[in-house]
Amino acid sequence: MLELLDVVLETVFAEEAPDGVVPVLAQGESDTPILLSNGTGYDFWRWDPRTGEMLWRFAGEDLISTLAVATPTNGDAVVAVATDIGVVRVDAASGRPVPVGAMAEFDDTAWDVTSGPLPGGRAFIAVAAQCEPFIHYWDATTGEALSPQLTGPDYPLKTITSLSLKDGTVLIAAEDEAGVVYRWVASTGEPFGSHIHGFGEYNMRMTALTHPDGRAVLASLDMNGNLSRYNGVTGEPLGPALSMGPDVGAIAAGCLNESALLFVSSGAGPVHILDAFTGEAAYAPIPGNNPAVLECSDGAILLATVHASDDYATVSRLTHPSG
DSSP: OOOOOEEEEEEEEOTTSOSSOEEEEEEOGGGOEEEEEEOSSSOEEEEOTTTOOEEEEEOOSSOEEEEEEEOOTTSOOEEEEEETTEEEEEETTTOOEEOOGGGGGOOSOEEEEEEEEOGGGOEEEEEEESSTTOEEEEETTTOOBOSSOOOOOSSOEEEEEEEEOTTSOEEEEEEETTSEEEEEETTTOOBOSOOEEOOOSSEEEEEEEEOTTSOEEEEEEETTOEEEEEETTTOOBSSSOEEOOTTEEEEEEEEETTEEEEEEEETTOOEEEEETTTOSEEEEEESOEEEEEEEOTTSOEEEEEEEGGGTEEEEEEEEOOOO
């Protein structure tokens, strides 16, 4: 029998938000967790992860695809918003819009957005786009385009993520609608390794993690619920693709102490917890769907999930079973 994780309910949030809640957890300034959510419309929210109180609401003008948080050490945290006609930047503390700078030249559909650190305390924002050149990235603070232009994709990119390797190298990884994964070194814009010709049709969501021992994993879901896993450094498949069911639509990843875990949800739930390296069930499922994960400095995990039938969301703290 699978063990149950120790789950401590931290917060109920998003009771005031509309249907279709999608939570986002990110590390903010001074290691403070940032909790966001968007729904099926133009708006998104920031919540206090301790109390569930709404800190601010941003009223957007375009349909939102996804959110990411850029946290440069030499500037303020910024929320990057991928929309159907470009990218919006919002100050994470106040919820006020930040001038987008050169980002304004990008007015294409942004399917997904990610962020990560750059040398010198900076951070980047990168988006997977519908039209050529399919991928763009900018300095998170200034909005200026970074160079050289990332190249390689032949088809629209549907999902994007970032991955910090144990040696400090930060990768941008994106997957196109044909299942090909591309990787670049974020600090130089140079391609990293060969393209990964993956399994799947119309890949929609990708995530990544690095284990404390240095092993790295890229994982993606396609529109038919097939889960693919790859060695983030070599690109080699980590076993065959796994069928998670036709209603699967969300994936997140994180390390719980020495356990590298994938959190995958289908339909109204539950959230299945898999070993990222073997693909096998690691712990008993947890109620909810649309998981978002944030690793804690003490080895625990914060997990945000949505309980659609009761129209609310929670942030829980996960630890290994006691005793």
